[in-house]
Amino acid sequence: MPADATDRAQIIGEIGRIVTEVIGDDYLIDTEITASTTFVGDLELESIEFVSLAARLQDLYGERVDFVAFVTELEIDQLTDLTVGELADFIGRYLAADETPAPAAPASASASAPASASASASAPGRDG
Amino acid sequence: MADLEVRGVRLHVQRLAAPTAATRGRSPAVVFVHGVLGNMSAFYYTLANHVAAAGHDAVLYDLRGHGLSECTPDGYLMDDMVADLEALVETVEAGRPVHLVGYSLGGTIAQRLTLGRPDLVASLILVEGLVGPESDHTRELWDRGRMVSDEDAATKLADAVIAKTLSEGRRRAAKMRRLLTETTFHADLFRLRSTESLTAPSIGRPTLAISGEGSEFFGGAAKTAGLIPDCRVVVVEGCDHDTILSAGAPAVREEVISWLDDYAARTAEDLREESGCHASSSSYHP
Numbered sequence: 001m002p003a004d005a006t007d008r009a010q011i012i013g014e015i016g017r018i019v020t021e022v023i024g025d026d027y028l029i030d031t032e033i034t035a036s037t038t039f040v041g042d043l044e045l046e047s048i049e050f051v052s053l054a055a056r057l058q059d060l061y062g063e064r065v066d067f068v069a070f071v072t073e074l075e076i077d078q079l080t081d082l083t084v085g086e087l088a089d090f091i092g093r094y095l096a097a098d099e100t101p102a103p104a105a106p107a108s109a110s111a112s113a114p115a116s117a118s119a120s121a122s123a124p125g126r127d128g
Numbered sequence: 129m130a131d132l133e134v135r136g137v138r139l140h141v142q143r144l145a146a147p148t149a150a151t152r153g154r155s156p157a158v159v160f161v162h163g164v165l166g167n168m169s170a171f172y173y174t175l176a177n178h179v180a181a182a183g184h185d186a187v188l189y190d191l192r193g194h195g196l197s198e199c200t201p202d203g204y205l206m207d208d209m210v211a212d213l214e215a216l217v218e219t220v221e222a223g224r225p226v227h228l229v230g231y232s233l234g235g236t237i238a239q240r241l242t243l244g245r246p247d248l249v250a251s252l253i254l255v256e257g258l259v260g261p262e263s264d265h266t267r268e269l270w271d272r273g274r275m276v277s278d279e280d281a282a283t284k285l286a287d288a289v290i291a292k293t294l295s296e297g298r299r300r301a302a303k304m305r306r307l308l309t310e311t312t313f314h315a316d317l318f319r320l321r322s323t324e325s326l327t328a329p330s331i332g333r334p335t336l337a338i339s340g341e342g343s344e345f346f347g348g349a350a351k352t353a354g355l356i357p358d359c360r361v362v363v364v365e366g367c368d369h370d371t372i373l374s375a376g377a378p379a380v381r382e383e384v385i386s387w388l389d390d391y392a393a394r395t396a397e398d399l400r401e402e403s404g405c406h407a408s409s410s411s412y413h414p
Contacts, residue, residue: 023299046297047169048195051188055130055142068144071177079173 008035011088011095018056022049035085050079057091065094132189134215137203140196141189141220142168144180155392156226156250157185159217163232164317165289165304167195170231174377175384182385184227184392187220191234193307204316210240217241217248225250227388230257231373242333251334251391253384256345256369258337258353282314335359336387338380342368360387 016033023045031043039045045053058067070090074082132141143157158179160171168176168188176186190197191209217226227250230238235257242249286308290301307313337353339345341363353361362383367376 027299044297046300047173048167048190048300051142051169051172052130052140052196059130068177068180071173072181074173 008085008088008092011091012084014060015053015057015084015088018053018060019043019045021056022052033084035083035088037084038080039082039084039087040080047079061091061095064098065091132216132219134212134219137192137200137212138198139189139192139212139216140168141187141216142172143220144177144186144188155184155388155395156224157187157221158227158229158388159187159189159213159220161189161213161228161230161234161238162191162194163234164191165194165307166231166234167191169195170373171229174373175229175381178381179385179388182389184385184388187216187226189216191237193311193313194303199303199306199311201310202312202316204311204313205319206236206240208316209237210244213237213241214245214248223248227251227253227391229253229255229384231255232257232369239331242331246332249333251336251387252331253336253338253387255338255380255384256340256343256372258339258345282308285314331356331359333358334391336362336383338362338364338372338383340367340369340372340376341365343372345369 012033012035019033019039023043027044031037033043037043039050039053054067054071058065130140130142131138133139158176160168160176162168162170167190171188176188180186192203192212193199213228217223225248228238228242230236230253232255235254238252238254238257242252286305289304289308335353335356335358337356337359339361353359362379364372364376364379367374372380
């Protein structure tokens with residue numbers, strides 16, 4: 001796994017994987033997920049499915065990403081036009097901020113890792 | 129949190145935690161109960177995340193057969209849905225009282241739980257959730273529904289609901305049709321004996337009743353609210369039953385968050401007073 005967790009392509013890949021989980025392979029035939037793909041127009045993601053997508057991303061990235069802030073700042077009409085790239089950029093900004101660590105705290109950095117599922121599994125060793 | 133088995137049924141549950149440890153857990157969790165034929169997204173985008181951002185834990189779930197919860201073949205009586213909510217609250221909050229927020233018939237479910245298990249409820253917030261029996265509109269709607277509780281009627285209702293929510297997509301449409309035509313949902317819903325059973329005026333918990341100014345249920349709601357001992361009534365302008373959580377959302381947010389903050393402040397004050405009394409009594413009895 002690449003060390004740089006903020007890599008945009010990697011986040012887009014995670015979003016694509018989770019969208020497939022949420023709506024199922026059958027509905028995604030011939031739909032390539034890129035930064036410019038829209039959730040509603042292209043993927044036909046329903047409002048309840050976006051809730052599930054956000055929750056799964058929250059599980060993946062843990063408290064490093066504030067999805068509550070994302071939704072409260074989102075107007076409903078913005079959701080209609082939201083692209084995969086815009087969501088990836090939002091996540092990326094939080095992850096980048098999270099990776100500006102205090103210089104000498106390698107041991108304590110691992111304390112929060114277990115709650116953040118697989119995505120954070122490689123993080124403690126990198127900064128340590 | 130995503131799927132939770134409650135009473136043998138898989139329910140889709142989401143908890144939106146308060147953003148910082150400092151605010152988390154300072155007041156009871158807020159549990160949102162959406163209306164029938166809706167799902168948790170009715171609250172998710174317009175209210176629940178804002179409540180979480182204000183420092184209150186928010187718990188949303190899809191009623192059985194709705195949203196991403198399991199579509200059971202039966203079990204859609206009001207008593208079933210109240211029992212689901214009761215079990216959910218006991219599971220996610222380990223029996224601690226919660227604030228209940230109910231929209232439309234979700235408000236009826238919340239009222240029923242408040243009557244049956246007041247120990248589980250800190251306060252009740254009804255968003256277009258007082259479907260008063262005095263309303264001609266309610267009576268007409270209900271009588272019409274009860275008269276046509278056969279398969280044909282369920283199919284027609286499914287067609288109407290799907291046509292109305294077409295923009296929501298084909299997967300939701302398929303789920304709605306399944307719920308209405310392949311389960312006992314339609315028959316169970318209209319088995320409620322009368323419109324009287326939709327309201328519970330003897331609620332013994334602080335209640336915030338928010339109605340849309342243009343709501344068809346408004347007349348009945350106002351009268352019913354007058355029967356609840358401790359009820360604050362708020363009327364939101366420029367919206368009706370269907371649009372109170374879209375057009376009316378900013379006003380609803382303000383009222384609900386203010387209600388929750390006030391409750392938290394009062395609780396904190398009570399705790400301070402309690403500890404103050406305790407300290408002074410110990411000074412009398414050193």
